[in-house]
Amino acid sequence: MARSAESSSVLRRELEQAIQYGRCAYCRRPGSPDRPLTREHVIPRAKGGKRKDVRIIVPACARCNHRRGCSELVLFLLLRPRRISAFLDYLTTLSPESIREIDLRVIAELYAAVWMLNESVDQGEEWREHLRRLCNGRTLHRRRYAARRMVGAVEGKLDRLRDGDLHRSGPSCLLPLATGASAGPKLDEPMGQLNSRLLSILSLAWQTSAEEVRRLMTMQHEQAVATAALSREEEDGVVRLDGWRRRSRRRRIRVDQRRGRRHSSGRARGRAA
Numbered sequence: 001m002a003r004s005a006e007s008s009s010v011l012r013r014e015l016e017q018a019i020q021y022g023r024c025a026y027c028r029r030p031g032s033p034d035r036p037l038t039r040e041h042v043i044p045r046a047k048g049g050k051r052k053d054v055r056i057i058v059p060a061c062a063r064c065n066h067r068r069g070c071s072e073l074v075l076f077l078l079l080r081p082r083r084i085s086a087f088l089d090y091l092t093t094l095s096p097e098s099i100r101e102i103d104l105r106v107i108a109e110l111y112a113a114v115w116m117l118n119e120s121v122d123q124g125e126e127w128r129e130h131l132r133r134l135c136n137g138r139t140l141h142r143r144r145y146a147a148r149r150m151v152g153a154v155e156g157k158l159d160r161l162r163d164g165d166l167h168r169s170g171p172s173c174l175l176p177l178a179t180g181a182s183a184g185p186k187l188d189e190p191m192g193q194l195n196s197r198l199l200s201i202l203s204l205a206w207q208t209s210a211e212e213v214r215r216l217m218t219m220q221h222e223q224a225v226a227t228a229a230l231s232r233e234e235e236d237g238v239v240r241l242d243g244w245r246r247r248s249r250r251r252r253i254r255v256d257q258r259r260g261r262r263h264s265s266g267r268a269r270g271r272a273a
Helices: 005-021 062-068 075-079 084-093 102-121 124-135 138-162 190-205 210-231
Strands: 038-041 056-062 253-255 262-264
Touching: 005 038, 005 056, 038 062, 056 062, 056 084, 062 075, 075 084, 075 102, 075 138, 084 102, 084 190, 102 124, 102 138, 102 190, 124 138, 138 190, 138 210, 190 210
Parallel strands: none
Antiparallel strands: 038 056, 253 262
């Protein structure tokens, strides 16, 4: 998706205004001119995020910025699921032009957090244990990368539809906020409303209808599940939805520099002549 200098300036202006007068994207703590919020890099600078790239920067209080550090956004949001609603609240304050300028990786991280939370809530009273397994090591990163591929694939399909003049117009505004409570995790809104708000953000970012976004994301999800079923890879009951396959450990053969002998890596490097 092409990025224009004009829209980037709009996002930069709205970001600076949010730092001065807005609220933290994680805890909703308000900022003030005498005590402004900090610039939080959603993609940490230690992991490739650029220092002045406004597409990956959100306003955050110093406490949340310090607590997150360089941890993954998905993990930080799921540690306190209420942060997902707060993050969506910040995106709600942006104009459609600014939302279309946000880095695709940020959208994918947010989608992965909502996706994993949905799956955990479906487990009923055992949601916490299931979420803990999803956030453990490789399983977390596989879900993150699967979400990036799914979001990227949908954006590519929509770009091809636009080239063919087949894309639909998006909504004129975001869905209203909800104040109800949900069972399971402590949330500021029901899971159905949380999903609808995420779809509305994606529809604004991609300039298409929420129904089209839901259809394409569901199709990508089903393809990922089918890939996992073919590979028959499961770990602790959690299906790997990115088609990752465990590699068989091969016995490495190395050449002894002194004698030219071959021996396995498990044996002693040197032998008596």
